[in-house]
Amino acid sequence: MQVIPLMLDKNEILLRLHSRLAPSVERISKLALTHQQKAQQVNALVAEERDNLSASILQMWEVDRGTAALVIQYCCTVAGLEYRHQVWPYEYMAFSRRIGELWEAFCRTAWTYPADTTVVRMDAPNFAEVRKALLQRITANLGTHDKAKEVMTDVSTLFEIVGEINMKEDEVFRKADIPYVIDFKSGFGSNEKGNMLRLLTVGRAYHIWDHRTKLMLLVRQDENNNYLKVLRRSNLWEVYTGADTYKKIEEITGADIQLVRDEVIDWRDDLSDGFYRYLKNQPTDLTSYLVW
Known part of the structure; x- marks a missing residue:
C-alpha cells in the first residue's frame, strides 16, 4: 500500500x-x-x-x-x-x-x-451513433425480405417516439481499450424510479453502441431502495455499494x-x-x- x-x-x-x-x-x-x-x-x-x-x-x-x-x-x-x-x-x-x-x-x-495508465477518459457517444448501428443491424438481418421497407419505416417511427437519449454519464472511459461507463449515486431512495428507468435505457443503448461496454453503478450508501435491486437483476449494470464501491474504484484506477x-x-x-x-x-x- x-x-x-x-x-x-x-x-x-x-x-x-x-x-x-x-x-x-x-x-x-x-x-x-x-x-x-x-x-x-x-x-x-x-x-x-x-x-x-x-x-x-x-x-x-x-x-x-x-x-x-x-x-x-x-x-x-x-x-x-x-x-x-x-x-x-x-x-x-x-x-x-x-x-x-x-x-x-x-x-x-x-x-x-x-x-493505471490504460485508463483514459473519453467523450460519451452520441445517440445518433447508436441509432445508426441499430439500423444497420436491422437492415442486414432483413436482407431482401419483401416487407423490409415497411419494417424500416416502423423502426424509424419507434425512434421518433423514443426521441434522443442522453448518453452522458459521470465517467466514460476506456481501460485497455474496453469501454466503461460509471454512474455515481450517493444513495438510491424511493424517489429514484425515474433514474432507474433512465439507467436501463442508457445501458441498453451503450450495449448497442459497443456490446463490450462495462456498465457500473457505484453507490455511497449500503442501504438502498428496491429500485437498486431491479438494476442488479437487469444484468445490465454491475452494482456496488458502500465499501465495495471504493474497492472497485481502486481496482479500476489504481x-x-x-x-x-x-x-x-x-x-x-x-x-x-x-x-x-x-x-x-x-x-x-x-x-x-x-x-x-
Whole structure:
C-alpha cells in the first residue's frame, strides 16, 4: 500500500484553506446579496483554492498523484461545506443534494490521475451513433425480405417516439481499450424510479453502441431502495455499494482511495464543533451523509 505523499499534510492544507478563506467569507457574508449569490461566491473561492493546491500535483511521482488529488479534494470539501454554511445555513434537502455532488466529485478525482495508465477518459457517444448501428443491424438481418421497407419505416417511427437519449454519464472511459461507463449515486431512495428507468435505457443503448461496454453503478450508501435491486437483476449494470464501491474504484484506477478513507477522512475532527453539532441536531441527523 502507498503512503500519503510527504508534502501533503491534511492539517496543513486545512490551515491554509481556513487562513485564506475565512477573511473573504466574512466579507461576503456582509454583502447585500441573496443567500444563493453569497453561496456561489464562496463555492468559487473554494474551487480557486483547490485549483491552486492541485497545481503541485504534477511535481509528484505519477504513482502519488491520484492519492494526493483525493486528499486535496477531501480538504476542499470540508472547507466548502463549512464556509457555505456560514453564508447560507444548510437544511436537509440542500445538504443531502450537496453531499451527493461532493461525494461524486471526490470519487471522480481518482480518474483525473489514474495510476493505471490504460485508463483514459473519453467523450460519451452520441445517440445518433447508436441509432445508426441499430439500423444497420436491422437492415442486414432483413436482407431482401419483401416487407423490409415497411419494417424500416416502423423502426424509424419507434425512434421518433423514443426521441434522443442522453448518453452522458459521470465517467466514460476506456481501460485497455474496453469501454466503461460509471454512474455515481450517493444513495438510491424511493424517489429514484425515474433514474432507474433512465439507467436501463442508457445501458441498453451503450450495449448497442459497443456490446463490450462495462456498465457500473457505484453507490455511497449500503442501504438502498428496491429500485437498486431491479438494476442488479437487469444484468445490465454491475452494482456496488458502500465499501465495495471504493474497492472497485481502486481496482479500476489504481488510486489508493481506501488509504485516504482510513488515514485522512475524519469529519468529526475536521469540521468545526459548532457546524458538526448543527448537522447532528437537525430533525434528521445529517451526519449520516458523512459516512464516506
